[in-house]
Amino acid sequence: QVQLQQWGAGLLKPSETLSLTCGVYGGSFGGYYWNWIRQSPGKGLEWIGEINYLGTTSYNPSLKSRVTISVDTSKIQFSLKLTSVTAADTAVYYCATLAVADGFDVWGQGTMVTVSS
Amino acid sequence: DIQMTQSPSSLSASVGDRVTITCRASQNISRYLNWYQQKPGKVPKALIYAKSNLHGGVPSRFSGRGSGTDFTLTISSLQPEDFATYYCQQSYGNPRTFGQGTNVEVK
Numbered sequence: 569q570v571q572l573q574q575w576g577a578g579l580l581k582p583s584e585t586l587s588l589t590c591g592v593y594g595g596s597f598g599g600y601y602w603n604w605i606r607q608s609p610g611k612g613l614e615w616i617g618e619i620n621y622l623g624t625t626s627y628n629p630s631l632k633s634r635v636t637i638s639v640d641t642s643k644i645q646f647s648l649k650l651t652s653v654t655a656a657d658t659a660v661y662y663c664a665t666l667a668v669a670d671g672f673d674v675w676g677q678g679t680m681v682t683v684s685s
Numbered sequence: 686d687i688q689m690t691q692s693p694s695s696l697s698a699s700v701g702d703r704v705t706i707t708c709r710a711s712q713n714i715s716r717y718l719n720w721y722q723q724k725p726g727k728v729p730k731a732l733i734y735a736k737s738n739l740h741g742g743v744p745s746r747f748s749g750r751g752s753g754t755d756f757t758l759t760i761s762s763l764q765p766e767d768f769a770t771y772y773c774q775q776s777y778g779n780p781r782t783f784g785q786g787t788n789v790e791v792k
Binding site: 603612613614615617618626627628629662666667668669670671673675676677678 | 686716717719721728729731734735738740772774776779780781782783784785786
């Protein structure tokens with residue numbers, strides 16, 4: 569059964585770059601899209617973007633200018649970079665697959681990222 | 686972008702009640718609608734995919750219906766562990782979008 573485990577820095581200063589990585593364990597990496605999602609304190613879920621094993625990406629237009637999602641197939645992991653962070657980027661960040669028609673839906677444990685001077 | 690609108694934003698209910706949450710898409714999303722349950726401080730849990738298919742281990746009191754633009758999540762008999770926030774999410778197109786959430790609280 570596929571499990572996602574994520575890691576990265578949890579405290580950033582304004583203007584720094586957020587960097588998170590998500591490892592995929594116990595299943596196939598190919599054939600799926602791997603997502604990043606965030607949730608600001610007390611708020612709903614916001615999709616950041618996705619990538620597949622070939623490196624094909626799609627980003628939320630609201631974040632596109634600051635976001636890069638990359639994949640490392642040799643390590644079976646994918647990563648998120650978000651540049652020029654502000655307090656508005658404070659959130660729990662999740663890596664996940666999101667089911668389309670096949671029910672493959674797995675989430676990482678979440679990483680709380682706080683942006684504060 | 687496809688906008689997802691849930692109603693109500695919150696509801697109060699008692700154990701044993703039948704609860705229905707509605708999710709409306711701003712355009713046709715066929716059957717590509719997922720439902721999630723989230724409890725405070727926890728990772729969202731997938732309940733239903735492709736409008737009506739229960740994920741493994743999800744109790745049968747949960748059901749999903751609809752197609753096109755209008756969808757519902759129904760809990761046939763609310764249990765104590767069902768008090769939570771519920772989100773719909775469309776997987777028809779990018780960017781993927783979520784509803785704003787429906788908080789089911791104790792009456």
